[in-house]
Amino acid sequence: MTTTEIAAPRSPRTRGNGTNWEKWGWLYMRVSGVVLVVLIFGHLFVNLWQGTGVSAINFAFVAGKWADPFWKWWDVTMLWLALIHGGNGMRTIVNDYARGRTTRGILKIAILAAVALLIILGTLVVFTFDPCLGNPSSDALIQMCAAK
Amino acid sequence: MATATAEKPPAAADAVPSFTVTLIIRRFDPEVDEEPRWQDFDVELYGTDRVLDALHKIKWEQDGSLTFRRSCAHGICGSDAMRINGRNRLACKTLIKDLDITKPIYVEAIKGLPLEKDLVVDMEPFFESFREVQPFLQANSTPGNGKERVQSVADRARFDDTTKCILCAACTSSCPVFWTDGQYFGPAAIVNAHRFIFDSRDDQAKVRLDILNDKEGVWRCRTTFNCSEACPRGIQVTQAIAEVKSAIMRGKP
Numbered sequence: 001m002t003t004t005e006i007a008a009p010r011s012p013r014t015r016g017n018g019t020n021w022e023k024w025g026w027l028y029m030r031v032s033g034v035v036l037v038v039l040i041f042g043h044l045f046v047n048l049w050q051g052t053g054v055s056a057i058n059f060a061f062v063a064g065k066w067a068d069p070f071w072k073w074w075d076v077t078m079l080w081l082a083l084i085h086g087g088n089g090m091r092t093i094v095n096d097y098a099r100g101r102t103t104r105g106i107l108k109i110a111i112l113a114a115v116a117l118l119i120i121l122g123t124l125v126v127f128t129f130d131p132c133l134g135n136p137s138s139d140a141l142i143q144m145c146a147a148k
Numbered sequence: 149m150a151t152a153t154a155e156k157p158p159a160a161a162d163a164v165p166s167f168t169v170t171l172i173i174r175r176f177d178p179e180v181d182e183e184p185r186w187q188d189f190d191v192e193l194y195g196t197d198r199v200l201d202a203l204h205k206i207k208w209e210q211d212g213s214l215t216f217r218r219s220c221a222h223g224i225c226g227s228d229a230m231r232i233n234g235r236n237r238l239a240c241k242t243l244i245k246d247l248d249i250t251k252p253i254y255v256e257a258i259k260g261l262p263l264e265k266d267l268v269v270d271m272e273p274f275f276e277s278f279r280e281v282q283p284f285l286q287a288n289s290t291p292g293n294g295k296e297r298v299q300s301v302a303d304r305a306r307f308d309d310t311t312k313c314i315l316c317a318a319c320t321s322s323c324p325v326f327w328t329d330g331q332y333f334g335p336a337a338i339v340n341a342h343r344f345i346f347d348s349r350d351d352q353a354k355v356r357l358d359i360l361n362d363k364e365g366v367w368r369c370r371t372t373f374n375c376s377e378a379c380p381r382g383i384q385v386t387q388a389i390a391e392v393k394s395a396i397m398r399g400k401p
Contacts, residue, residue, distance in 0.1 A: 003178040006263050022367035023396065096328050096370070 032081045039078040063131035079122040087115035174256035195245035216267035226316030236318040236378040258321035281341035286352040303348040310343040312381040319375035332368045335375035342388040
């Protein structure tokens with residue numbers, strides 16, 4: 001009599017070697033999560049609530065904010081923490097659900113590329129931002145650019 | 149059944165109403181079946197009966213080939229963990245009266261472990277993770293001559309919850325991370341590591357914390373609380389795992 005073998009749902013355990021990044025990844029998620037709560041709600045409050053609220057947002061508003069190093073660093077910190085937080089979360093989901101080494105590898109490289117690209121672009125924009133590019137849209141901006 | 153009851157002289161035992169319950173059981177016979185199939189059985193039961201009694205009735209009166217594990221039948225040995233209506237429970241601790249009998253009761257083997265026959269799974273991967281956390285006392289001290297190792301009530305209470313584990317695998321086989329093709333230790337192994345990590349008489353907590361600080365160790369826990377919900381002994385499994393996580397962060401229990 002032949003017997004049908006149902007394949008084991010698990011693959012054999014392999015012990016990793018070297019530094020255990022999972023621990024630090026886990027800790028990063030907690031720490032960055034707490035910091036991001038402050039950063040994001042602060043960001044939302046300043047942009048959408050304070051003063052005249054959401055109607056105040058335009059090119060000049062952003063330019064005004066980024067004239068101040070405080071807001072530059074605020075936004076850059078938020079950018080890095082949030083992207084790495086999100087990327088790490090996506091990586092965890094891929095580890096949990098993607099089957100097969102190749103699929104997992106491709107997905108993780110795609111996540112890494114997206115995170116790296118957005119971080120580089122975002123950082124570049126924040127620190128090389130020039131309010132006088134294009135058409136200055138408000139009087140204050142025109143005066144400021146003229147003074148340069 | 150009802151007429152038979154009426155003919156007998158009235159007695160208290162006969163007054164207990166019985167009812168027909170439909171059980172749909174996921175069967176798999178490796179010698180015949182290509183893959184598992186669902187089969188339904190009608191059983192006459194009392195509200196005080198348990199799912200295990202229903203399985204017994206089927207095995208003894210209807211289909212002797214139905215295969216399942218059970219030993220003590222009283223919720224201590226941990227043999228008869230199975231998936232009843234989509235939730236991991238012990239068949240011997242699930243009363244029929246607690247289930248909705250207007251609908252059929254679905255019974256299947258626990259998930260995530262290799263299916264062997266009907267409700268029986270290969271528990272080896274589960275026990276392998278269990279063995280890997282060194283679930284035995286390793287003390288450097290020797291107790292006084294003819295004496296025991298003394299432990300205060302508070303020290304004993306520290307790990308009391310995790311001593312209740314009966315290794316039924318209900319928690320581990322309810323864990324979505326364990327279901328995936330990963331090699332996660334699973335909640336039961338971490339619970340049993342917790343039992344010794346926080347035991348004041350044990351001296352090898354560091355070794356166990358190192359084992360669990362693995363890529364497939366506690367960090368794969370997603371805090372979904374499936375394990376705490378599944379545990380038939382009411383162990384706060386997710387909390388135990390969280391305590392092991394923070395012990396790893398501190399580097400000591």
